Amino acid sequence: MKKVLIIGGGLAGCYAAVRLQATCDVTIVTKGGREESNSMLAQGGIAAALDPGDSPAAHEADTLKAGVYHNRKKAVAQLVTVGPQLVRELLQAGMPFDRQPDGTLSFGLEGAHRHRRILHADGDRTGAALTRFVQGRLQTVTWVTHTEALALVQADGECRGVVVRQVPDGQPQVLAADAVVLATGGLGNLYDFTTNDHTVTGDGIALAARAGVALQDMAFVQFHPTLLALHGRCYGLITEAIRGAGAVLVDECHTPIMANVPQKDLAPRDVVARHLTAWQAQGHQLFLDISAVANFPEHFPGVTANLDRHHVPFRRDHLIPIQPGAHFMMGGVQADLAGQTSLPRLFAIGEVACNGVHGANRLASNSLLDCLVSAAKAADAIAKLPARTPEPGQTLPQVTLGPGHLPALATLQQRAWRELGVERTPVQLQDFLQWLGQFDYREINPAALTTAALTVANLCLCSELIATQALAQPSLGAHYLKEDADESSFITPKA
Ligand SMILES: Cc1cc2nc3c(=O)[nH]c(=O)nc-3n(C[C@H](O)[C@H](O)[C@H](O)COP(=O)(O)OP(=O)(O)OC[C@H]3O[C@@H](n4cnc5c(N)ncnc54)[C@H](O)[C@@H]3O)c2cc1C
Numbered sequence: 001m002k003k004v005l006i007i008g009g010g011l012a013g014c015y016a017a018v019r020l021q022a023t024c025d026v027t028i029v030t031k032g033g034r035e036e037s038n039s040m041l042a043q044g045g046i047a048a049a050l051d052p053g054d055s056p057a058a059h060e061a062d063t064l065k066a067g068v069y070h071n072r073k074k075a076v077a078q079l080v081t082v083g084p085q086l087v088r089e090l091l092q093a094g095m096p097f098d099r100q101p102d103g104t105l106s107f108g109l110e111g112a113h114r115h116r117r118i119l120h121a122d123g124d125r126t127g128a129a130l131t132r133f134v135q136g137r138l139q140t141v142t143w144v145t146h147t148e149a150l151a152l153v154q155a156d157g158e159c160r161g162v163v164v165r166q167v168p169d170g171q172p173q174v175l176a177a178d179a180v181v182l183a184t185g186g187l188g189n190l191y192d193f194t195t196n197d198h199t200v201t202g203d204g205i206a207l208a209a210r211a212g213v214a215l216q217d218m219a220f221v222q223f224h225p226t227l228l229a230l231h232g233r234c235y236g237l238i239t240e241a242i243r244g245a246g247a248v249l250v251d252e253c254h255t256p257i258m259a260n261v262p263q264k265d266l267a268p269r270d271v272v273a274r275h276l277t278a279w280q281a282q283g284h285q286l287f288l289d290i291s292a293v294a295n296f297p298e299h300f301p302g303v304t305a306n307l308d309r310h311h312v313p314f315r316r317d318h319l320i321p322i323q324p325g326a327h328f329m330m331g332g333v334q335a336d337l338a339g340q341t342s343l344p345r346l347f348a349i350g351e352v353a354c355n356g357v358h359g360a361n362r363l364a365s366n367s368l369l370d371c372l373v374s375a376a377k378a379a380d381a382i383a384k385l386p387a388r389t390p391e392p393g394q395t396l397p398q399v400t401l402g403p404g405h406l407p408a409l410a411t412l413q414q415r416a417w418r419e420l421g422v423e424r425t426p427v428q429l430q431d432f433l434q435w436l437g438q439f440d441y442r443e444i445n446p447a448a449l450t451t452a453a454l455t456v457a458n459l460c461l462c463s464e465l466i467a468t469q470a471l472a473q474p475s476l477g478a479h480y481l482k483e484d485a486d487e488s489s490f491i492t493p494k495a
Contacts, residue, residue, distance in 0.1 A: 049080060071359030247265070250287050335348040406441060
């Protein structure tokens with residue numbers, strides 16, 4: 001039986017494993033536990049043109065528009081046609097998407113979708129419901145949890161396996177495979193403000209880059225306007241559906257920040273994030289005023305539970321303290337329509353991959369769908385691969401673990417937020433690269449670094465790729481490249 005190694009236990013990795021388990025010997029290696037991934041945190045839902053009045057063509061048009069037509073058209077066509085088939089299969093297998101009282105599927109509407117096409121489950125806990133459902137269908141798959149991938153093993157121009165170790169700081173070991181699937185998610189933890197799970201630290205992108213595997217669109221990071229912000233830290237996403245229900249972004253004087261902007265509080269994510277960042281830079285605090293939202297706890301049970309967990313007095317003052325933060329990575333490891341990367345026998349699926357489906361800016365709720373489609377397509381391609389006999393796993397010589405000459409994680413995250421964030425200038429990007437130049441993160445032996453140091457080294461490498469690409473490529477929406485620091489994109493709110 002062919003041996004397939006899947007790195008990452010989120011929706012993409014688990015769904016690939018489900019599709020491969022009947023024909024291959026599949027192992028999922030994941031850095032944390034089975035519940036630690038961005039997939040488990042997804043709130044809004046999964047987009048699929050299943051409603052009778054909707055069509056794949058309409059979904060395709062919305063996806064291309066949100067992606068500023070930087071998308072790969074064939075990848076979008078595959079997403080919107082194969083996606084609904086896979087969702088139907090999941091429904092037939094018993095996936096409990098939310099339904100109307102009459103038993104028909106309940107479709108939600110999100111920003112930039114022209115049709116109600118967002119399926120959700122367990123209210124605003126779709127990601128957990130879907131990922132657990134898929135994990136529940138794994139039968140013959142081996143899980144290796146709390147284990148991190150350090151480097152790819154290559155021979156004869158092919159990927160032959162992965163060097164892994166238990167976290168933290170275990171003994172490195174080679175796991176050989178006929179095919180390796182990267183499903184390690186994005187890089188939100190490069191920034192001090194992020195919605196991402198703590199295990200999502202750009203590792204897949206960094207280990208592909210160190211192996212010379214092609215990357216694409218690394219400048220394109222999506223920032224979400226509203227994260228719960230308390231004492232300078234973020235504690236999860238405040239869904240934009242709350243603004244859809246009438247909430248308004250205000251400052252400490254109750255000034256409506258988006259009042260003079262077209263579409264106001266429901267302007268595209270990047271526009272709102274940019275305005276909030278600029279207003280905050282002028283010394284203001286940011287809040288979401290929910291006084292106009294009727295029955296808030298009933299409509300937003302997940303967000304309410306999070307607010308209560310953090311003792312936010314929103315029932316009294318109707319204000320949620322918020323802050324923009326890093327949310328999603330459009331760029332990543334270049335992959336074709338079947339997830340094949342530039343290195344034979346190495347596949348990339350889900351958020352770590354850049355298959356061109358999201359273009360310059362992701363349409364809301366398209367990423368869970370892409371996890372399913374990219375995983376299914378990669379599984380089909382792997383099923384057709386000829387087997388090769390993997391060498392037996394070997395243990396690598398013991399090395400002395402060290403911290404390396406690296407910045408403190410907090411310093412890197414703060415600089416990344418300031419200089420690689422929503423608004424960037426060429427001068428700031430060059431300063432960032434110059435600062436980064438003093439550290440050793442590129443030509444390293446990953447196995448010689450502690451787990452904590454390797455995380456920083458990986459994030460340094462990702463940040464270099466983002467800064468370099470941001471200087472080379474015009475901004476197309478997700479971030480804003482200003483020619484100089486004084487130029488303002490900001491429309492002053494009404495006092
Ligand atoms: C708060 C939040 C809300 C969201 N809401 C939605 C939504 O409503 N709809 C939607 O479509 N999308 C949403 N997204 C985006 C979506 O959840 C993700 O893009 C998607 O789940 C990514 O899935 P994935 O399987 O590619 O990666 P992930 O689910 O992030 O999984 C990556 C896995 O790789 C593991 N890993 C990382 N590095 C290593 C390593 N070195 N070795 C081994 N394992 C490693 C991680 O621990 C994790 O298990 C949301 C994201 C967040 C953060």
